[in-house]
Amino acid sequence: MSNPRPSHPSPAPTLRDVAEAAGVHTATASRALNPKTRQQISAETARRVMRAARALGYQPNSVARSLKTSRTGTVGLVIPDLTNPLFPPIVRGVESVLEPGGYNVWIVNTDNDEERERAQIDSLRSRQVEGLIIATARLDHPLLRHLHEQGVRMVLINRQVENLRVPAVTGDDVTGVAAAVHHLAALGHTRIAHLSGPLSTSTGRARARAFRHAVRDHGLPDDLMPECAHWSESDGATAMRNLLDRSPGVTAVVAGNDLIALGCYDVFAERGLSCPDDVSVIGFNDMPFLDKLRPPLTTVAVPHHELGAEAARMLLDTLDTPDRPARSILLPVSLVVRGSTAAPRTD
The missing domain is CATH 3.40.50.2300 (Response regulator)
Incomplete structure (x- = not known):
């Protein structure tokens, strides 16, 4: 009894195979399969080439294309x-x-x-x-x-x-922070703090500078600005604890971002404080699910x-x-x- 011949895998289909199956030139097939050049040929031709490529199981050789x-x-x-x-x-x-x-x-x-x-x-x-x-x-x-x-x-x-x-x-960080400070000042807050993000980042620096200008514009003190080492909930909590220990008269906080604001919520729970009755908080970014918090977080929405x-x-x-x-x-x-x-x- 003779042994069956070992089967060999079929060679991978080539661009030329796709072009022949679609009835087009190889260059046309290449353009159809490249999203950057597809608009150079008619929509019907592009569809025909892509159907042929799917039927044959063709996979473009991105390495060869990049070398070329x-x-x-x-x-x-x-x-x-x-x-x-x-x-x-x-x-x-x-x-x-x-x-x-x-x-x-x-x-x-x-x-x-x-x-x-x-x-x-x-x-x-x-x-x-x-x-x-x-x-x-x-x-x-x-x-x-x-x-x-x-x-x-x-x-x-x-x-x-x-x-x-x-x-x-x-x-537009400047406009966002100014709107937050104006909102709090209009509510009657006169001791507003800013828990800034890291001042080694352009975002942290820009929002801190905007806060200083905004409270000055409202005639309010600009010395309530502790820095968070990271844009994180834990660093926000640490900064909030320190702020309450050193400046117990603060009634409102503009946080550098929403995660820092969440850290404020943690400290309120620890110390039995009510938000917003004892301290109002504004975040920055409008992350998902902030409306599900208790209370829902006022924040600056960034697109x-x-x-x-x-x-x-x-x-x-x-x-x-x-x-x-x-x-x-x-x-x-x-x-x-x-x-x-x-x-x-x-x-």
Whole structure:
């Protein structure tokens, strides 16, 4: 009895196979399968080619394409803390623009650690990403300066670096903080504190500066501004405890972000304080589920999805026109008044 011949897998279908099955030239098939060039051919031809590719099980060779075109169709997105609820909408905004443009997004998390950030960006660059969208910038950021000097295409999101001409998209922090202070002052608060984010970040610095200007404009003291080491609930709680111990007359707080504001809620529970009867609180960002808190948190809403989408558009512009001058975009914010703010006690 003879042994059966070993079976050999069929060779993977090629672009030429797809073109023949669709009845088009190979170059036409290539354009149809590339989202960036698909609009150059008729919609019916594109559909016919894509149907043929699916029927044959064709998978484009992205490595070969990148060697030929020097384009990889990938972008790196550098996030400081994926557990922070404000970043998923930013990620979705980035993807909503890049994916239809034919780009895949590599997402890395730095945990706000400089060495991890360097290693993660090195890893992205080893994968030949065409550009970076970065949400981790500090005011003084040597790594970003080095990348900029090397010609790496970058867009900063929700952050800026001093004296570095890199495109950036941020929310209008100044207007948001001014609206928060005005709201509290109009309710009758005269001892308003600011629990700032890290002053080593452009966001922390901008919001703290805006708070100082806003309370001065209302003739209120500007010395109630403890700094949080991190944009976190635990650091917000620590700062709030210290504030209450040192300045017991405070009746309202503008927190650097919503997580810091949540830390205030923790301290109120510890000390038997009522919000807003004893202390009013305003956050910043309008993270999901803040309306489910008790009391629901008054906060400054930032359009995070649009921040991500606009950063992606700016990066595509930079990739298509490398000599385009760097520009910054400021997106509007709005105060969302909920149950955590009220007039101070009069007794």
